Amino acid sequence: MPPGLALGRHRVVGGAARDGRVEMSQEVDFDVIVVGGGVAGAVCAYRLAEAGHEVVLIERGAEPGSKNLSGGVFYCRVMEQVFPGFVDEAPVERRVTRNVLSFLNASSHVNIDYWDARLAEPVNAVTVLRARLDAWLASRCEAAGVMVMPGVRVDELIVEGEQCVGVRAGDDELRAHVVVEADGVNSFLAQNAGIRAKEPPKHLAVGVKSVIGLPRTVIEDRFHVIGSDGVAYAFVGDCTQAVAGGGFLYTNLESVSVGVVLRLDDLATKGLTASDVHDHFLAHPAVAPLIDGGELLEYGCHLTIEDGPTMVAHDLTRPGLVLIGDAAGFTLNTGLTIRGMDLAAGSAIAAADAIGAALAAGDYSQQAMDAYPAALAATFVGADMKTYARAPAFLEVPRMYRDYGLLLADVFHGIYDLDLTPRRHLLGTATRAFKGSGLKLRHVVRDGWAAVRAL
Amino acid sequence: MTGFGSVPDRLARNTYALDDGQSHIEVHQEVARATGTGKLLVRICPAHVYTEEADGTITAAYAACLECGTCLAVAAPGSLMWHYPRGGFGVAYREG
Ligand SMILES: Cc1cc2nc3c(=O)[nH]c(=O)nc-3n(C[C@H](O)[C@H](O)[C@H](O)COP(=O)(O)OP(=O)(O)OC[C@H]3O[C@@H](n4cnc5c(N)ncnc54)[C@H](O)[C@@H]3O)c2cc1C
Numbered sequence: 100m101p102p103g104l105a106l107g108r109h110r111v112v113g114g115a116a117r118d119g120r121v122e123m124s125q126e127v128d129f130d131v132i133v134v135g136g137g138v139a140g141a142v143c144a145y146r147l148a149e150a151g152h153e154v155v156l157i158e159r160g161a162e163p164g165s166k167n168l169s170g171g172v173f174y175c176r177v178m179e180q181v182f183p184g185f186v187d188e189a190p191v192e193r194r195v196t197r198n199v200l201s202f203l204n205a206s207s208h209v210n211i212d213y214w215d216a217r218l219a220e221p222v223n224a225v226t227v228l229r230a231r232l233d234a235w236l237a238s239r240c241e242a243a244g245v246m247v248m249p250g251v252r253v254d255e256l257i258v259e260g261e262q263c264v265g266v267r268a269g270d271d272e273l274r275a276h277v278v279v280e281a282d283g284v285n286s287f288l289a290q291n292a293g294i295r296a297k298e299p300p301k302h303l304a305v306g307v308k309s310v311i312g313l314p315r316t317v318i319e320d321r322f323h324v325i326g327s328d329g330v331a332y333a334f335v336g337d338c339t340q341a342v343a344g345g346g347f348l349y350t351n352l353e354s355v356s357v358g359v360v361l362r363l364d365d366l367a368t369k370g371l372t373a374s375d376v377h378d379h380f381l382a383h384p385a386v387a388p389l390i391d392g393g394e395l396l397e398y399g400c401h402l403t404i405e406d407g408p409t410m411v412a413h414d415l416t417r418p419g420l421v422l423i424g425d426a427a428g429f430t431l432n433t434g435l436t437i438r439g440m441d442l443a444a445g446s447a448i449a450a451a452d453a454i455g456a457a458l459a460a461g462d463y464s465q466q467a468m469d470a471y472p473a474a475l476a477a478t479f480v481g482a483d484m485k486t487y488a489r490a491p492a493f494l495e496v497p498r499m500y501r502d503y504g505l506l507l508a509d510v511f512h513g514i515y516d517l518d519l520t521p522r523r524h525l526l527g528t529a530t531r532a533f534k535g536s537g538l539k540l541r542h543v544v545r546d547g548w549a550a551v552r553a554l
Numbered sequence: 555m556t557g558f559g560s561v562p563d564r565l566a567r568n569t570y571a572l573d574d575g576q577s578h579i580e581v582h583q584e585v586a587r588a589t590g591t592g593k594l595l596v597r598i599c600p601a602h603v604y605t606e607e608a609d610g611t612i613t614a615a616y617a618a619c620l621e622c623g624t625c626l627a628v629a630a631p632g633s634l635m636w637h638y639p640r641g642g643f644g645v646a647y648r649e650g
């Protein structure tokens with residue numbers, strides 16, 4: 100028997116059906132079972148417990164956070180709704196005030212370097228390391244009265260008729276009015292219950308990441324940051340050896356998170372080795388000096404979502420069941436940013452509020468659960484999933500991963516390489532670089548138009 | 555190769571709670587061979603869990619697994635049995 104499970108027995112009598120229906124006569128162990136102690140699960144459990152409900156949070160890792168990995172830029176304004184003072188109280192690393200977009204070629208790169216003091220007032224994004232953040236979130240859950248049950252892997256949902264009534268872990272069963280599936284991108288529970296099909300590789304990407312320790316003073320000098328300010332680099336181009344995806348480098352207090360995100364279908368067909376692409380990126384002349392002299396603290400990998408808008412169009416609810424966070428598909432990868440944690444929190448809040456209403460009404464029907472997607476549509480989560488619906492298709496353009504970076508570098512080369520040939524005006528330099536690039540004007544126009552509409 | 559060691563060197567720095575004798579990975583050799591999944595697994599797994607042996611069989615060093623799910627996502631139907639390790643076992647990230 101999984102260790103924590105026996106502790107969970109404290110039967111509360113189930114919500115009596117108000118209109119004479121008998122379906123809910125079964126006793127429940129908790130009002131709500133939340134599966135998965137990531138950002139989505141923890142935020143949902145916390146909010147429900149705060150509202151006075153009996154909640155259990157089940158996590159397969161020995162500690163919440165021990166299975167989790169992200170690139171690490173958390174657009175954290177949404178957290179203030181749940182944890183006022185989040186930025187000051189949570190174990191966050193640095194406040195991101197500088198964003199660098201880097202077009203990487205084999206022997207050149209062009210950066211757009213954007214620093215803005217406004218990004219810290221109020222703080223818009225922080226870097227995080229999930230092993231620490233998720234452990235803190237779980238401790239806040241516990242303080243709010245959530246029964247946190249780590250070290251337990253849920254094996255399946257218990258579904259009676261159409262109604263989800265609980266979960267099974269080994270030989271044990273736990274029952275609740277509502278089950279929240281917050282089990283992350285792989286979402287095996289929904290797949291095994293036939294609620295979702297296996298995602299095609301094209302919708303997924305693998306992130307391969309190293310955390311490299313560097314002294315605080317080195318980080319401050321190397322990245323021109325002071326105090327708790329930080330930088331987030333997004334790389335496109337040669338960082339992935341032409342595999343659809345990108346590279347990232349984020350500063351933590353005393354380390355940097357650096358790695359690549361590779362779309363699975365393209366990685367499979369390009370015939371490259373995942374770890375080689377990661378190593379190629381870290382050894383790139385644009386990246387190597389930034390991590391030089393550092394000590395590898397951890398090497399990890401995790402799946403992420405490439406086509407969130409398509410995934411969230413699938414069912415998010417069943418009677419007695421809601422899907423939130425990555426399990427539901429709430430990640431947006433625009434090439435410039437990967438956002439999953441803020442959407443995990445946003446979907447968790449909407450779900451918790453809908454479940455709270457369902458518990459008050461004693462109604463766990465499909466209709467009651469559907470209050471969650473309805474509410475979500477009115478929040479930033481629903482709006483952004485719609486706004487960026489075209490981003491995945493845009494990112495399929497192969498020119499993104501090679502040609503545009505080369506073109507930019509050629510333009511700048513034409514400006515700065517004073518080789519004693521007569522100078523041209525910028526327009527001439529750009530035209531010449533363009534002609535040499537092999538790109539077709541109609542492609543550039545089409546891609547440019549697609550970019551401003553997709554991103 | 556970077557200055558940070560081979561993949562096995564790097565994994566040696568990670569923390570794992572090893573579930574002795576309980577592999578969570580099983581390769582179905584005939585299907586893996588017939589579909590080309592075997593070779594794909596060898597290169598796509600960031601932790602180098604899979605190795606092609608001299609006789610063409612694919613072995614899985616499950617203890618090194620980082621539990622990302624990539625292998626299962628790309629494997630041809632019927633070529634791979636993969637599930638999460640038992641609760642509390644497997645990789646334990648300290649950074650993430
Ligand atoms: C390389 C990479 C870079 C990324 N970069 C960013 C970024 O910079 N910014 C950003 O916002 N997002 C980023 N993301 C996305 C972000 O990490 C996810 O969107 C986010 O973690 C989703 O949170 P979640 O709570 O839904 O799922 P998860 O964090 O995956 O949590 C799921 C939890 O469920 C547990 N679990 C799973 N199955 C079971 C089971 N059967 N029983 C019990 N427990 C179970 C897991 O152990 C885990 O704790 C990145 C992702 C990757 C892989």
Ligand code: SF4
Nearest residue numbers: 599619620622623625
């Ligand atoms: S889950 Fe990831 S780390 Fe584990 S064997 Fe599969 S690909 Fe490798």
